Each structure stands twice: as structure tokens, then as C-alpha cells.
Amino acid sequence: MIKNIIEFKNVSKHFAEHPVLHDINFEVQNGEFLTLLGPSGCGKTTLLRMISGFEEPNSGSVFIDGKDVQGLPPHLRQVNTVFQSYALFPHMNVFENVAFGLRSRGIGRDEIEQRVNEALRMVKLDSYRHRKPHQLSGGQQQRVAIARAVVNKPLVLLLDEPLSSLDYRLRKNMQIELKQLQQQLGITFIFVTHDQEEALSMSDRVVVMQDGYIEQIGTPREIYEEPNTLQVAKFIGEANIFEANILEANQKQLVIEVEDKQFTLKNRKGFTQDDKICVVIRPEDLQVWGQSEVDDTSNMFPGMVEQVIYKGATVDLMVRLSSGKRLAAAQFFNEDDEKLDYSLGERVWVHWFPGWEVLLRNDA
Ligand SMILES: Nc1ncnc2c1ncn2[C@@H]1O[C@H](COP(=O)(O)OP(=O)(O)OP(=O)(O)O)[C@@H](O)[C@H]1O
Ligand SMILES: [Mg+2]
CATH class of the missing domain: 2.40.50.140 (Nucleic acid-binding proteins)
Incomplete structure (x- = not known):
């Protein structure tokens, strides 16, 4: 496996003449916890969608595991996304929610059983396998959504503001759990937030975005102590x-x-x-x-x-x-x-x- 699991080279994106991302260049290292941080509308979700394959760049290239993925449909990209609204299937129990993707790919029963159990253990929900989503708290539902994503063993997990609907205390707990889970799994996480404290406390590196531009990429310490621009200095802390x-x-x-x-x-x-x-x-x-x-x-x-x-x-x-x-x-x-x-x-x-x-x- 190569070192940079994701690469953006000169990527630009516009929607009907309206520019949204300008000449984006960055790499994500294998196993890294990278956070995209920036105000609403700066292009974070659009950037993720170009990794997952739901949007294509207008110019430039996106590489996953060294391969240019232009035209490659989402289900062939080995990338999974966890959203803010976790959208579990309400009529299925926890086990079936997590197993769903594996079943639709025709994976055998024994392997499904084993992989779903492992994923549920990982998010500490193995004893909740028979519950329906409405019998779970918001944080537990979010953990089911995470289990459902990691059970596919993606190369990269994209998390688009996954904690923003949780209350303060739960959010703090989930930050720690997510970070631990990422270390345990060794999967690359690309995490989106507009909460700078969350970004600083969880990430190996942070990408600070503004109006479709990358303002700075660095470790939490670098962007806090050595901001490149006034924009970054004002936005962080x-x-x-x-x-x-x-x-x-x-x-x-x-x-x-x-x-x-x-x-x-x-x-x-x-x-x-x-x-x-x-x-x-x-x-x-x-x-x-x-x-x-x-x-x-x-x-x-x-x-x-x-x-x-x-x-x-x-x-x-x-x-x-x-x-x-x-x-x-x-x-x-x-x-x-x-x-x-x-x-x-x-x-x-x-x-x-x-x-x-x-x-x-x-x-x-
Ligand atoms: N499908 C689309 N068609 C037209 N414009 C779009 C589309 N998707 C996003 N945009 C526009 O692109 C810009 C960036 O949107 P994006 O959703 O990437 O922002 P974001 O950083 O994720 O914001 P938020 O923090 O609010 O989720 C916005 O101005 C948005 O209105
Ligand atoms: Mg968004």
C-alpha cells in the first residue's frame, strides 16, 4: 500500500458557473486522521463528495490509493461515509442495519455474522444487536451508523459532521471514542466539522478552508501557533x-x-x-x-x-x-x-x- 491514500491535484469545482472549490491540492496519508475545518458553505461536503464519487471535479484529478478515480462509481471506490443524519433503517434492528451492505453484496452468512459482531464490539454495541433504532439514544444510533460504515472495511472513512446533532457531553465522549476507534482500526478518517475545538483535539492534521480555498494545512499546533493568514488566526481560537x-x-x-x-x-x-x-x-x-x-x-x-x-x-x-x-x-x-x-x-x-x-x- 502506498503512503498517500488520497491525493487532490489541481481540483476545481463549480455548480452552474458558480465556483465552489478553487485549485485544491492536498494529500492524506494512510492511517491519518485529517479534518476539514471551515465555515458553512466553504465547500467541505463538496470536497468529500468528490472522494466518495457523488461529484466529479470540473478540472484536476482525485487519486485514491494511487489511482485516478475519474468516472469510477461510488460503490467501486472503497470509501464509506457517515453523515450527520445517520439515516438508519427504522424497521431493522441494529444487527440488520449493520449487515445490510454486506448482504446486498452477496457475502455469506457466516462471514456476515462474524464481521457484524466484530463491528458492533468495536463501537461497544454488541449487547444492543436486537434493538430497533428508536430504542437507542442519539449517540448509540450514531455508533450504529459508524459500525455500518466500518464493516465494509473501507480504505477511507469520510465523516461529514457526524457529531453535530449530539448534545455537548455526548459529543465530547464520542470525540474520544471516534479517535480511539480510528487508532484501533488503522483506517484513514477524513472528518468534517466547523467546530475548531473539535478539529484541534481530534486531528493529526487540519485543513482550514475558506470560500472554496485551502487557507492552511498543518498539525493542530501549527495552525494555532503559526497561522499563515489573518483569516486562519481569526478562525482558530x-x-x-x-x-x-x-x-x-x-x-x-x-x-x-x-x-x-x-x-x-x-x-x-x-x-x-x-x-x-x-x-x-x-x-x-x-x-x-x-x-x-x-x-x-x-x-x-x-x-x-x-x-x-x-x-x-x-x-x-x-x-x-x-x-x-x-x-x-x-x-x-x-x-x-x-x-x-x-x-x-x-x-x-x-x-x-x-x-x-x-x-x-x-x-x-
Ligand atoms: N448540488 C449543488 N448545486 C448547486 N450548488 C451547490 C450544490 N452543492 C453545493 N452547492 C453550493 O456549493 C457551496 C459549498 O457547499 P458545501 O455543501 O460543500 O459546503 P459545506 O462547507 O459543506 O457547508 P456546511 O458546513 O453548511 O455543510 C455552497 O455555496 C452550496 O450552496
Ligand atoms: Mg456540509
Whole structure:
């Protein structure tokens, strides 16, 4: 078996002149848990449908297991899909729902028995085999749908927002179960969600999509810590974004002005003085100091605490700078650190850990 189980090469798709996907290129490695993440309408389902064979690209090629699958009908693609609405057959019990695809392919009784049992064990539903769908919870029904898909031993399992109709707690549990199941099966999963937390916590790699383009592909850590574009930075997690003026630029260093203060930073991306850039700082990379706690405030912003939200592991603050800008800052608890009781209206200094910022071209 080859390393890349799925490959997209220069794939574009339009519906009646309306472009939906533009020059899509990416590979999915065998055994990988890859997530497509992006807002509604960005083309996630369309992309999956080109893998499963329910849509064909207008240009470019899709490869499955090294073979160009142009014109290959869905049932010959060794790909199965689990949908948000799991659409089980209501009159069939759990066993028959899972066995359905195998029966229609004419597989023998003993093999069906053995494979369905194995699939049900995998999703921990072996003792529910005689129940009808209406006698199951939403999460159990979704597990039947997953068993029905994996029983065919697909090369790739496509999951199109499979958890979005479940309540919060069930969804969290199913995230863990799905991830375990994927590791157990060793099957490649391509998972679709528009929930960024879900994407970060489950995936080996995430494909961030926007308006039919791939904005970035990377590990959860890469897309969170090193977003390529402002779009990605805004879409993944919370971000404080400052417009910055470049005062001086050479190959090594930048001197920038942010909110009337000057900072000297490494010029890792080779910006020049003419570039328009933004500084992106995550809430957890900001420190908020009380007035009496600091001496040198030359690279700190003055502000006022507007909101204090106790979160257990952190205290989340909203701070209004004197310029009017609002910042989100997450302060971690530390047993030795007494300064965590901020009061509303308190005057503070805000500071970021130099080097933890991300500098991005201002393409907004
Ligand atoms: N069969 C079709 N005919 C015409 N337009 C379509 C068709 N299928 C999808 N589209 C359009 O293509 C775009 C992408 O749709 P798609 O379903 O792939 O988005 P999505 O990212 O899955 O969104 P969601 O998160 O809401 O499921 C949308 O603008 C949609 O209206
Ligand atoms: Mg969709």
C-alpha cells in the first residue's frame, strides 16, 4: 500500500458557473486522521463528495490509493461515509442495519455474522444487536451508523459532521471514542466539522478552508501557533490583532510601532518597510499586571479591566486600552501568584511575551 491514500491535484469545482472549490491540492496519508475545518458553505461536503464519487471535479484529478478515480462509481471506490443524519433503517434492528451492505453484496452468512459482531464490539454495541433504532439514544444510533460504515472495511472513512446533532457531553465522549476507534482500526478518517475545538483535539492534521480555498494545512499546533493568514488566526481560537507600523526593517530585525509603543522583534518572515502587517497575540500570551507590580512600562499598554470571568484553570479578562481597543487575556492560576483577583475598573498594564507574537501580512 502506498503512503498517500488520497491525493487532490489541481481540483476545481463549480455548480452552474458558480465556483465552489478553487485549485485544491492536498494529500492524506494512510492511517491519518485529517479534518476539514471551515465555515458553512466553504465547500467541505463538496470536497468529500468528490472522494466518495457523488461529484466529479470540473478540472484536476482525485487519486485514491494511487489511482485516478475519474468516472469510477461510488460503490467501486472503497470509501464509506457517515453523515450527520445517520439515516438508519427504522424497521431493522441494529444487527440488520449493520449487515445490510454486506448482504446486498452477496457475502455469506457466516462471514456476515462474524464481521457484524466484530463491528458492533468495536463501537461497544454488541449487547444492543436486537434493538430497533428508536430504542437507542442519539449517540448509540450514531455508533450504529459508524459500525455500518466500518464493516465494509473501507480504505477511507469520510465523516461529514457526524457529531453535530449530539448534545455537548455526548459529543465530547464520542470525540474520544471516534479517535480511539480510528487508532484501533488503522483506517484513514477524513472528518468534517466547523467546530475548531473539535478539529484541534481530534486531528493529526487540519485543513482550514475558506470560500472554496485551502487557507492552511498543518498539525493542530501549527495552525494555532503559526497561522499563515489573518483569516486562519481569526478562525482558530481567540486572537488579539493589532495593526502595526514598521519603522525600520532589516534582514534580522524589525522595529514596529503598536499602540504608540515601539518594539524590536525578529524579522523571521523577511518583511520590508513597505509591508502592512498585523501583530497577533493569543489571550494566554498576554500578561496583565496591577499598577504597583511593575516599574518599567516602556513596552506595556495601559488599560482598564472591563470583565473578569473565572474559568477554573484560568481567569479570563477583557481589558480596554486607553486607545479604546479591547483585549482578551487569559491568566493561568499559579499557587505562588497572588495577583489573580482583578477588580472591575482596575487600572492595569498589559504586556506580551516577546517572541510569542505572530506577525502576519495585513490582508484584511
Ligand atoms: N448540488 C449543488 N448545486 C448547486 N450548488 C451547490 C450544490 N452543492 C453545493 N452547492 C453550493 O456549493 C457551496 C459549498 O457547499 P458545501 O455543501 O460543500 O459546503 P459545506 O462547507 O459543506 O457547508 P456546511 O458546513 O453548511 O455543510 C455552497 O455555496 C452550496 O450552496
Ligand atoms: Mg456540509
